[in-house]
Amino acid sequence: MAKLSRKWAVLCASTMMFGAALGVPTFAQAEESGNYVSFGDSIPSNPTILDVVMTKVHNKNPQVQWPTVQEGRCAQGEDNVGKRVAAKTGLSLSDYSCPGATAYTAPGPQDAIPHNQFSQQVDQALAEGALNANTKLVSVIIGVNDTYQPANQNRSQEERNNLYHAEVTNQLRRIKQAAPNAKVVMVGYPDETDGGNYTCATNLLGMTSHWYFPFVAYYQDEIRAQQREAAAAEGVPFLDMVDEINVSKANSGCLNIDPSQRYNAAIFDDGGLHNLAGHLTGPGNEYYAERISSYY
Template sequence: MNITSSRVVAAAAAALVILAPAPPAAQAEEPGTLVNIGDSIASDPVVTDWLPYARRIPTAASEASPIGCPTGPNTYGKQVAAGLGLVELDYSCTGMAATKPENEDLAETADTAIADGALSANTRRVLVTIGANDAYDARYNPAAWNVEAFVQAAAVSVEKIKAAAPNARVQIIGYPTIADGDDVCPIHVIPSQFVASPAVSIPQVRAAENIAQDMQKQLAQRTGVEFVDMKPSTVANGMCAPDGQRQFAGVIDTTGPGNNLPFHANAAGHAHIAEVILRS
């Protein structure tokens, strides 16, 4: 081959390289998601969002929710999602229950999350916090008779969640310690580092707390998912704990870590629950 022919071949080869289609760009992987389903312990809206919601008045917080329920800005669900590098899809709502259709219903919520595509093969973690509102009757008496009914009803939803999100770890999140034996401490207005506020004997609170714990453990066992037990690590952090230790707010609580709702986990409580889940 002479020099001229060589140059022609080289030029043709170069043209083919230029004209050849570039290999397809790598598709950016869709970020994994965490789906948070649960009651007010999980949703923890600020009172100024919850009050309008209770009156069916929309707010920015309720409109941001896929089910129209306001949620707090720094719940343990949001903290866990951030810690795992996941996108949180928050389907939690105050009042959610499995056996009280008049409440926000677990079954309807799970079905909505599935229909929305929130529960999918891309879901990496599902947190389910449910049972507190099923553990007492219409007069707020402990409802031990409702344990099996709760497990049967909630298990249907958990099985649907597992099927819709086959790659996810599904965790039933236990409730932190609330009462101190038969006592609760509803009022915290005088700062004290060492002494809790005066206690009031209301044994029904601990009874309902124990029933909810039993409900959750049996639900996890029935469906073969994880139960994250919050009781052991919060035994000294309930409503009657001193200001610096308290992780569950009183009804009026101006001295402990900040809280969004009365008689719910406070900021320290949410941080602790998130830490336990992240270590699980």
């Protein structure tokens, strides 16, 4: 038994040194430093379309394995915002983000994209013990997917706002109650317009196209206000990314600039640094991770 204990001690020490050499938090370090919990939709989860497809395949046929598919999780990219935040802070990652996730719209068979709801992500985190007294940082990015769900097509803006506020503030309270020592941050979306009522459908061959589509700006403003009000009601900071990623900041997918300078992509974009159309690029993931990590 003594020999086995010594071997186990050597193995643990070797594992810790190997992890440290790679810059990865060891189990002991993660336990000591605490964890970071990421909630939200495809902005933080950042999968590829293939990741999404293979998650569906795995759920129907568990024997089919895919590197990015974790049991009981939605599709998540290998280099998403959550993983970058964990690497920057040294915190262990508990990632519940899910492409298509909604704030208040219950999932249903009519949905354009199969998804879960913010409350279900919180339920899972609580059931798995990921929200606890040692949780140090929590980020929430949620709301955009409610705008196009069929269930909301006939709802007024006031009704949508009330539903968002009631549901999201309730989940923020649950998070804070379970993780009283955590810094909780509500995080917004980048500007998907050219600063007006035009959205950038293409950024190809050094040229961008600006399409008049005022609904994008309308719903973007609505979600931004919903997030700000919910955050204020629960006393958590709101990281307003419309204000930080836009045309005037010269870091938007609406601009004909080097792809490494674009933090979000156009719908059709040949920049090659993004996983999903209209989503964050690699530099955009890094920027989000830097900003979220600054609250730790």
